Amino acid sequence: MVVLKLGIILVLILSFFWLFVFGPFYDHIATQLVVLIGVIGWNMLRFSLRETISLLKFCFPFVFTLFLFGLIFHFTRLLGRQDWLEDTFIKCIVFPSSLVFLKVLLSYITYLDILNLPISMKKRVDLITIKSAFSKGGLESGSNIKYRLKKYACLMIALYLYLYEEIENSNRLLRNRYQHLHEANK
Amino acid sequence: MKNIKIAFIALMVVVALITLFIRIPLPSRGYFNFGDVAVVFSGLVLGSLTQKRNFWWGAGAGGIGSALADILGGFFMFAPITLVAKGVEGGLCALASGRQKFSRWLLILLGGAAMVACYFIAEALMPNIGLQGAVSEILPNLIQAGGGIAGGLLAFTAYKKIVKD
Numbered sequence: 001m002v003v004l005k006l007g008i009i010l011v012l013i014l015s016f017f018w019l020f021v022f023g024p025f026y027d028h029i030a031t032q033l034v035v036l037i038g039v040i041g042w043n044m045l046r047f048s049l050r051e052t053i054s055l056l057k058f059c060f061p062f063v064f065t066l067f068l069f070g071l072i073f074h075f076t077r078l079l080g081r082q083d084w085l086e087d088t089f090i091k092c093i094v095f096p097s098s099l100v101f102l103k104v105l106l107s108y109i110t111y112l113d114i115l116n117l118p119i120s121m122k123k124r125v126d127l128i129t130i131k132s133a134f135s136k137g138g139l140e141s142g143s144n145i146k147y148r149l150k151k152y153a154c155l156m157i158a159l160y161l162y163l164y165e166e167i168e169n170s171n172r173l174l175r176n177r178y179q180h181l182h183e184a185n186k
Numbered sequence: 187m188k189n190i191k192i193a194f195i196a197l198m199v200v201v202a203l204i205t206l207f208i209r210i211p212l213p214s215r216g217y218f219n220f221g222d223v224a225v226v227f228s229g230l231v232l233g234s235l236t237q238k239r240n241f242w243w244g245a246g247a248g249g250i251g252s253a254l255a256d257i258l259g260g261f262f263m264f265a266p267i268t269l270v271a272k273g274v275e276g277g278l279c280a281l282a283s284g285r286q287k288f289s290r291w292l293l294i295l296l297g298g299a300a301m302v303a304c305y306f307i308a309e310a311l312m313p314n315i316g317l318q319g320a321v322s323e324i325l326p327n328l329i330q331a332g333g334g335i336a337g338g339l340l341a342f343t344a345y346k347k348i349v350k351d
């Protein structure tokens with residue numbers, strides 16, 4: 001059952017990218033806009049309005065830099081191209097919609113699903129750690145990343161040290177629990 | 187889980203996030219980014235943590251992290267090329283980590299050159315980019331590689347000082 005669920009999720013992700021990012025609908029601005037509105041609505045239903053706003057805020061700097069440079073390239077007519085603005089506009093829609101789509105769909109993969117996968121416990125622990133590392137990397141509210149940033153004044157090193165510590169802690173907890181359950185079962 | 191595995195996962199996430207962070211569109215469907223700094227940094231860190239199979243640890247963190255950023259950022263078509271290009275770059279940086287002066291610099295520079303070459307070959311073969319588009323991306327890719335080496339080395343030096351303290 002879990003394998004089927006994960007299979008469906010994988011097929012949906014591949015279909016989305018094949019249709020809207022890589023394939024026939026990439027250049028259709030109207031379709032891309034509908035898709036963006038659709039995935040934002042889906043995210044709102046799945047999580048909350050607040051969560052959706054914070055996700056869009058997270059996307060904003062990326063979309064803004066894309067748009068800004070697209071605008072500059074358009075007005076300078078870089079490489080003699082006339083379609084910079086249109087191309088940038090598509091990229092500005094595709095980026096948040098693919099990010100939100102992936103985030104919503106991957107949220108359906110729960111820790112329980114990973115635990116039910118027909119793989120070894122070692123691999124399960126690795127998968128759980130990767131899933132937790134990505135959610136920590138999303139700079140959850142309440143994390144101590146801001147403190148680290150101030151201390152080291154370097155995003156990348158701070159992020160690495162922070163993630164390393166978090167992964168080590170969660171991994172230690174997981175292993176302890178697993179060991180305890182294993183001994184209790186004996 | 188061994189320390190190298192934890193470092194690998196953490197650095198893979200760092201590479202993905204830094205690559206996503208700032209992006210400037212390029213003439214092809216790709217974009218200019220600062221992910222190379224993270225790729226070089228992760229290669230050097232992983233190379234310093236292990237002597238065994240260090241190429242593959244560096245290649246994995248750089249390649250998978252960057253490819254994930256492409257997938258998450260809506261540039262899915264570049265993900266396979268990125269996996270190879272950034273993988274080779276990260277792997278060579280990991281190999282360079284345990285070496286001294288000349289061979290170290292040579293491997294790091296080779297990593298940057300390999301990344302540029304991989305993108306050139308792949309983009310030239312892509313029908314919607316072609317040779318003209320691939321040629322126009324050599325300069326931004328070279329700047330990206332150079333910036334990545336400089337930034338990555340600086341970050342690695344800072345990291346070593348922090349870890350020592």
